[in-house]
Amino acid sequence: MKLDSSISAVVTGGASGIGEAVARRLAASGVKVAIFDFNEERGEAIAAELGGVFCKVDVTSEEAVDAGLEKARAAIGQERILVNCAGTGNAHKTASRAKQTGEIKHFPLSEFEKIIQINLIGSFRCAAKSAAGMLSLEGMEDGERGVIVNISSVAAQDGQIGQAAYSASKAGVVGMTLPMARDLMNEGVRVNTIMPGLINTPLMNGLPDNVKEALAASVPFPKRLGEPDEIASVVELMVTNGYFNGESVRLDGAIRMAPR
Template sequence: MKLDSSISAVVTGGASGLGEAVARRLAASGVKIAIFDFNEERGQAVAEELGGVFCKVDVTSEEAVDAGFEKARGAIGQERILVNCAGTGNAFKTASRARQTGEIKHFPLSEFEKLIQINLIGSFRCAAKSAAGMLALEPVNEDGERGVIINVSSVAAQDGQIGQAAYSASKAGIVGMTLPMARDLMGEGVRVNTIMPGLFDTPLMQGMPDNVKDALSASVPFPKRLGRPEEVASLTEVMVTNGYFNGESVRLDGAIRMAPR
């Protein structure tokens, strides 16, 4: 798919981090941008800078997602690109024993469910609704392409660390649904791919002490640094513009394989 001002895109989690980098990259090619995010102040500022539209959206809410798509499509038209970057994380062992008291606890099930709702179900909710809208569009090229959906997972889908049972499950679910979704939509000209980032210099990492960031950087085989959000944005652009890229889940991680902790 060629990127220009005739194309509209929705980026969830687009107010910061990887999502913001993706929104900026697409906007630089002329694409009209709608940002879905819960951070209204930051999301509005980024959208205004890019000449796009901000939609306050909680991806766990059916009503909020529907309202977001309605607002976005009213402002910039039906999107041909959806990039799902909205997500969060937590850390609890499946079961653990307190060192000092010996008290035994298990993973809070409400926290497990919360991550599945945001990272996995939220991604699928936006993808399914976006795909339904794309099906109403005319193809843009001789291949019959109507749209592209890109989900952001994590290397934790394959290399989950201690305390990441919920996070890894949610991200593995995104990888697991990629090929079936691509097959569901193959007759309609909608492609589906997933990016699995490793250690990236996002706002979460930026809040860590320098010695922790240095240790994380040293753990990456090559290049020995944290990934840059712009590198996820670059891969996103390739997945959109290369029409043969379909049904793939791709690690972007400097060859890292995560240790247990």
């Protein structure tokens, strides 16, 4: 797909981190971008800067996603690109014993469900609804109607202690990539996924410097944190290379996460 002003995109989680980098990179190529996010102040500011539109969207709400897509399409047209960056995580052991009291407890099931709802079901909700919209478009070169890119995590394969919910959600995103691509193959819609490693996002910036330095040193090469725009550059490749379909790709400096 050639990127220019005739193309519209929706980026979930587009108000910060990887999502913001993706929105900026697509806009730099002329694409009209709709940002879906919770952070209204930041999202509105970025959308205004990029000449796009902000939609306050909770990806766990079907009504909110429908309203966001309606607003985005009215402002910039039916999207040919969807990038699912919205996501979150938590940390609880499956079951554990408190050191001081000996109290035994398990992973709060409501917290497990929350992560699945946001990271996995939220991604599929946006993908399914966006794909349905793409099917209404005329095919471009090679009959292509659109592209969906999901952001997963290396935790899909290398889940650490306390990441049962997060890893399950991200593995689910990887697991649905090929079936979705096959579902949509006769309609000219491609689906791919990126599994980022340790990326220098606002979440990472909240850690102490010594912790960030240790994490960077754990990357085989280059020994640094990845930058959000490095993920965005692979999103751009997946969108523009028409033969890129049904793939889940690690971008991680060759890291394999240790148990903790």
